[in-house]
Amino acid sequence: MAKDIQEQVLERLGSLIDDELGASFQELGLVGPVSSRLRRVSAQLYYVGGAPEIAERLQAEADAAVAELGSVSVELLPLDPSGQAQLRERLMTPMMLEARTTRTPVFSLPGSTARVIGVSSGKGGVGKSSVTANMAAELARRGRRVGILDADVYGFSIPKLLGLTSMPRVIDDLILPPKAFGVKVMSLGFFVEEDTPVIWRGPMLHKTIEQFLVDVLWGELDYLLVDMPPGTGDVALSLQQFLPRSEIFVVTTPQSAAVRVAQRSALAAKKLKLPVRGVIENMSAFVTPEGERYAIFGSGGGARLAGDLGVELLGEVPLTMALREGGDQGIPAVIGAASDLASESLRELVDRLESLGPVRRYRSDLKVQAK
Template identity: 50%
Template structure:
């Protein structure tokens, strides 16, 4: 104890009251003009989540909705390549103007750094980047802002949900057991963060031989749908594996628009429609 001249006795009273923990949601700010923020996530990398995100955004835009796409994969931004745009965004009145391609407004760290340059940041810098992409970009009036998350359950996911209200999440997987096990972890994460999961998508579900039309289930089949049902989640649909999907991504031409009559493009368009329905159901509180 510290001795204080003239003080001979000290009485200390304690109570059982504790300070209420700070609510992380207190930092959440609605994005002006944006009706619904939707997270596109996966537990595992390599399942085609960014390909799905780009094509869902393009399909929704083609259906007449106002769509934005945020590439939140700070370490591995691929959307500039997949959408075929590489120029830097401009600034107006202190806000970043998103670029537009295929009817979709989008923003990505890949637009701000040189191609091939690695982004080596710790968590606080990631948090700042997500905050800037949400609140310092002039997204304008949007029906949907899709956020393409990095794989896993890390800092970016937490930062997004702390920074703004997320109306719902979609989890992308492949039929393989490893991918599905990690997808379940992503579902669990969204549940803990009180973000409703609108459904699961099974990508690379099967391959149809162009010569004989035989269907080949390269990565197993049906696991995504079965797990979605087991978890009580909607299954939004299955997307087949096809070289055109990869070519479209490499060349910056979303296959859902370039080959709209193909089986894989129709599958993506159906999923976009199902997603819009789930958002509507979630909004009015009956699903």
């Protein structure tokens, strides 16, 4: 028996996907009543408010979904506080409830399988954030569930590198991380103007990192990449407290000055009992569009640092025009310039990152008793 038009409208609107929530409007309970009068069908669709462009995009998707059904009008309505509270309860998993009750990041709970990758450097200007953004985009391209926590609260740049400009949406008191290129992102850059300096003491930074880890709907992730601030200050200490299962990967440029500072960052991580898994040498050479290579920052620094730390040199990423342009345009080079030499190096870097596997951790309190 053929479905009537109201059933078809309900079905089509219900199949729309909210990408940030990772579920259909039907599953989220956001499809409102559908009525018919004088051969005209009216439907209501609820959404979690946010930037105007979100509503515009959803309206366009809803209209397109029912376009071939004839005279159907879809009214998009922001979810009221009561509806938000109900949706929040629907989205909360037992692990999330535990995390919010104990104020413990879900990534630190025993049931979490996410690898937490801290991307660190001793000094600014070595391209740590660019490496983080491209690694995350490449992992997502491979089908991995990926998030980035932009913990560089004084020099946040991840939103710009991924072309994100909208404020995060909020469901009751739960923050939805914006998504770009399949990567969920949370950054202080969403909440302050780009040219506004952040002048905070340690306790404010600590509280912000806690909120970003506990009050954000990260969902189930395979990888959480943490873009760490330069140096060894308050934020690094907070991350060690909140994410004791983190693995640290150190980014440096080849020259000796950068290597010495990066080494201090790595040694600080080891003192905090965070395992340093590898070194990434960025800007290993400038490669012109014609393929000429210039070692403008010297050479060999990444290999020397890896040797001193007793870890693997995971990659040597050249500086190319495509890599720089991708950062300025908000399109990671691995996506927008896949054939570029820097993109090839970044893909090889991700290959090695995945082949390493998560760090093995041993509990001294568990011992095998011989019979």
